[in-house]
Amino acid sequence: MFYCIANAKLHQLIVTVIDDQNKPVPGASVSLEKHEMVPVAAPDGVYVFKELPPGDYRLHISMTGYKSFRKKITVTDHDISLPVTLHPDVHVFQEVVVQNHTIGQRKKEEQLNLEIVKSDFIQKNLGGSLMQSLERLPGVKTIGIGPGQSKPLIRGMGFNRVVVIDRGIKHEGQQWGADHGLEIDQFATEEVEIIKGAASFAYGSDAIAGAINVKSPALPAANTFGGDINLIGKTNNALYGTSLNIYGRTKKWFGTGRVTLQDYGDYRVPANRVYVYDYPVDLHNNYLRNTAGQEANLHFSTGYINKQFRSVFYISNTYSKSGFFANAHGLEPRNVDAAMHDRSSRDILMPYQEVNHFKLINRSHLRLNNHALELEAGYQNNFREEYNRYVNHGFMPAIYPGTMSIPIGLERAFNKNVYSLNIKDQLKLNRHELQFGINGEIQSNTINGWSFLVPSFDQKSFGAFIYDKIFLNNRTLLHGAVRYDHSHIHIHSYTDWFPSPLEQNGETSEIHIERAGDIKRSFNSVTGSIGINYNRAQIELKANAGKSYRVPIAKELGANGVNYHYFSYERGNASLNPEESYQLDVTAVLHKNKWRIQVSPFFNYFPNYIYLNPTAQHDYLYGAGNQVFEYTQSKVLRFGGELQVKYQARENLSAEILAEYLYAEQLSGNKRGYTLPFSPPPSALLNLTYGPVHTEPFHRTYFSVDYRITAAQNNIVPPEKKTAGYAVMNIQAGSRFNIQKQQVQLSLQLQNVFNTRYLNHTSFYRLIGLPEQGRNLVLSVKVPFNFLKNKQEI
Amino acid sequence: MKQVKILKTLCITIGIAALIAGCSKDKDAKDTEYPTIDVTASVAFPKQCSELTRGQKFTAKILVADNAELGSVSIDVHHNFDHHSHSTEVTECNMAAVKTPVKPFLLVKSIPIPAGNKSYTVSEQINVPSDIDPGDYHFMIRVTDKEGWQTMKGLSIKIK
Structure with a gap:
């Protein structure tokens, strides 16, 4: 010692x-x-x-x-x-043998800024979607259209700049869109890793701002047969839901199954009237018309496990149907039949979307001497359809032609098929822990519907990496990683189904506009990272410097159409280069007596950030009179950080501050001096938690108050609006108690206690001034059950 | 403790950096103001609930202004026979019954504004053809400034 x-x-x-x-x-x-x-x-x-x-x-x-x-x-x-x-607790549904690293240890050995949350955290902070449940973490925000649909925003970056990994495979949906969520079932999520900062060297293109890694659930313990049922209720949008989970395992074979069902009505905001642009919209009983929805998810897994080898198949299907706020499809104000919509707060009328995501994944691990081999193979299908009454925008004919093969209600549809393969070997050699591997992905994307936004495309990508972790001494770890990526994209041409009038030399002729040309591009990239961890008893320090990259997506390369959701004519640029990012990250943690202080500053520079620039021009022909938004690249500087301070005043009382700050500035181009869109304003969350001990028969009881103070965001860029500051209070309480030797978990939450009316700067609906969800009481009960009397029980 | 000092120094450094960054924002005041459209001025035409006549020309007078420099204007006339509504004005106009379009009037026009103007009046002669459907229409005006801020107005008009 x-x-x-x-x-x-x-x-x-x-x-x-x-x-x-x-x-x-x-x-x-x-x-x-x-x-x-x-x-x-x-x-x-x-x-x-x-x-x-x-x-x-x-x-x-x-x-x-x-x-x-x-x-x-x-x-x-x-x-x-x-x-x-x-001694292992046989009641616990968790494979403890496989999991050899605890959270603390993993954070200490990870060079990037890592947050790990477990299903406990999700239960306690249950939001409308997985991402909203994670929003409590500093540096993590969501971007979306209300409580059900949201996407991750890490340190102000989202969409294709954040990778979501689900059970080892990159989740592929329509990452670019703000008006639909992430197709991940939060009830099937036991553990999530959130990596803040450039992580392309580990996760490939797109992980330029971070990664959300939804881990495979722990395997059931040997010789068990049981399950649990989760019941969820929310008052704001009258949500009721359930998630039923069954598992069973002999010594070496196991199977699990889960079904999640949720049904919710229109959500309510603390406002009777909102202004969509300047168009006043009266809300019936504070309901945001037609935001009801439903969700049905199925999951199965089965596999074989022994000391050296483990192979698991995961099959899942998530389905959701949800309405769009009827008075604004996207940002476009609409007059609606209010009486029809207000008849029921639970019906889903047009406009609405249906999203189905199917996944088949195999994860296999093999331990051979000092090697740990890992293979992940996956197939995914993401099918998203947007239904809407036909509206003739621009030069579209006033009456939808009867000769069209596209159904009249189908505004747009995206069908994506993705095949993925990852192979990795982890090798222990003295002080080195070496990882190397390859990733491959093949995508095909087709579109449908009478409206055009993004062309069809095929994409192939391949990557290879090597990563060395050196245990220099028992305090210091060094990291080094290099990665090579190649990708190829083939965008298919698209021509309007309706004619537009072309004025030339005083004569008007009618042409069918070609929206996307046939474009083929290949990209190569080398990225890397070096890092250090220095751990002492009371201090943990980590630093990481790296280069990340992102391949331009089909929309950035090939868009050429009117996005009526934004009143913008978006023009892609087929000659864009892969976006690069240089980042420096530091995390310092001090544990001392009753204090835990963590500071995580970062500094980030993009020499060629891909940016959708709103110009001063309008285009009558291609853009049907809308403002031209064009994809360009500019130099961008960003820095900021998070601060987490926890003070354990007593065994049963703790106080916490979680704060974040972000600054972004474009250093070149048309918007030089401006920030980047969706930059979250500084915010701080103050928490007080009382967790009484020795309260048998109740265990792990807690009462907790979160008070989030958010500053105004006046640093904006077209087409944003300034957002005023606000403060919102949430209260959480929960406990566990035993019923027939099974630990029942009860969680209660009161969100937005004072029914505060506020606007969220990172909401898609911010531009049309829609306030956030009002007061909401969330109740969740988790009841485990066991079909087997375990023989090992002592 | 030495370690505590290191952390303190780090915190302070970050705090100062944040403050500097926070202040530097205000130094070079960026243009964050949206341009304006005056649809109620006496010379402005059409106004909310204005009436146009088929087979006749009219001059659209659009008054736009910006704090720094204007960009361009776009006008769009399309039917509102289905009452889908794009009006941004408080006053409601009397609407005819919902009907199916046969040959509705459609006009999309982008109008550039000469560089360097803070205020400008668009005067655009528009011909309303005689063979189009009469009824309720929308007259949409969009204006941008040089930085890319856009303001929209939607007027309900009638064509007789």
């Missing part, structure tokens, strides 16, 4: 925690009851209470997946060394 005794009268208590297979257990919660002293964690499951005055103590050790341990300790006149063996 490298600790010394500071005072002769005080003594050390050294606890070494191992499991029943003699493996060390780091990351356990080790405490002395009724004492505030926190042990210093050393490697290999060793925990040291450094300065203990003589006396009697009750040692308490708990760790997820293990039965907790209690023992009376008496400190007299010497140091005490205590080995403790933890």
Whole structure:
């Protein structure tokens, strides 16, 4: 041990925690009851209470997946060394053997800024979608159209700049769109890693601003057969839902199944009247007309597991149908039959969307000597349709022709098929932990509908990487990674189905406009990163410098149509270069006594950020009189960071501050001096949590208040609007208690306690002034059940 | 403790950096103002609920202004026989019954504004053909400034 005794009268208590297979257990919660002293964690499951005055103590050790341990300790006149063996808790639906790294350890060994949240966090902060449940984390925001549909925004960047990985495979939907969500079932999510910062070297193109990694759920423990049911209710949009999960495992074979159903009505905002542009819209009983929806998700998994080999198949299908706010499809104000819409707050009328996402994934792991081989193969189909009454925009005919093969209600449809393959080997060589592998992806994208926005395209991409983690000494880790990527995109041409009048030399002729040409582009890129971790008992430091990149998407290269959702004529640029980003990230953590302080500043430079620039021009022919928005590239500088301070005042009382700040500036081009769109304003979340202990039969009870203060955002760029500052309060409470040896989990949340009317700068609906959801009471109950009396039970 | 000092220094540095950044924003005041369209001025035409006549020409008078420099104007006339409504004005006009278009009037025109203008009046002669459907129409005006800020107005008009 490298600790010394500071005072002769005080003594050390050294606890070494191992499991029943003699493996060390780091990351356990080790405490002395009724004492505030926190042990210093050393490697290999060793925990040291450094300065203990003589006396009697009750040692308490708990760790997820293990039965907790209690023992009376008496400190007299010497140091005490205590080995403790933890025994697996067979009730827990978790494969503890596979998971050999705890959260704390993983963060310490990861060079990037990493946040890990578990299903507990999601239950406690349950939002309308997975991303909204994660929004409490500093640096994470969402962009979307209301409570059900949202996409991640990491440090102000989203869409194709954030990668979502689901069970090892990159999730491919319509990432570019703001008006539909991420097709991930939050109830099927047990653990999520959020990587803030450029991560292309690890996740390929698109991870230029970060990654959301939805991990595979833990496997059921051997010889179990059980499940759990989740019941969810929300008052704001009268949501009711359930998620039923069944699992079973013999020693080596297992299967799981889950079904999630949710049904919700129109959501309510604290406003009777809103202004869509300047067009006044009266709301019936505060309901945002036609924002009701439903969701039905199915998941199956089955696989084989032994000590060396594991292979799991995941099959899932998520389906959702949801309405768009009827008075504004996109940003376009519309007069609606209010009486028809207001008859029911649960019906879904036009305009609405249906999204279906099917996934088949195999993940296989093989351990051979010092190798750990991993293979992921996946197929996904994303099918999204937008239905709307035919509206003749621009030069479209006033009456929809009967000869059209596209159904009259189908405004647009996107059908995406993606095949993915990842192969990776992790090799341990002395102080090196070496990872190398390849990724490949083949995509085909087709479109349908009477409105045009993005052309059909095919895309192939291939990447290879090598990553070395060097355990220099027991305090210092070094990281180095290099990655090569190649991708090829083939955009298919598209011609309008209706004629437009072309005026030339005073004569008018009618032409069918070619919106997208046949474009083929190939891109190559080399990215890399170096990093360091330095960990001491009370201090963790990490720094990372790297280059990331992103290949331009079909919309950026080939768009040439009117986006009536924005009143914009969007013009792609087929000669765009891959976007590059240089980033420096630092994270410093200090644990001292009752304090935990984490600061994570970052600095980021893009030499050629791809940007949709609103120009001063209008275009009558291609743009049907709309403002021209063209894709250009400009130099962009960004910096900012997050601050997390936690003060554990007592064993049962803690206070926390989570704050974030972001600054972005375009250094060149038409919008030089302006920021980037959707830049979140500075905000701070203040939390107070009371978690009474020794409240049997209730466990892990909590009462928690979140008060989020958000500054005004006056730093804007066309076509944004300034957003005023606001403060919103949320209250969370929950507890667990046993019914027939099963731990029932109860969570309550009151969101927007004061029904505050505020605008969110990163909402798609911000431009038309739609306030955020009003007061909402969320109730969630999780009841586990067990079909087998476990024989190992003691 | 040395480690605490390091962290403190780091916090302070970040704080100062944030402050500097926060202040530097105000130094070079960027244009964040939207241009304006005056549809109620006495010379402006058409106005909300104006009536036009088929087979006749009229002069659209559009008054636009910006704090820095104007960009361009676009006008769009399309039917509102289905009452889909793009009007941005408070006053409601009397609408005819919903009907199916046969040959509705459609006009899309982009009008550039000479560089360097802070205010400008568009005078555009528009011919309303005699063979088009009479009824309710929308007269949409869009104006941009040089930086790309856009303002829209939607007027309900009638063609007789």
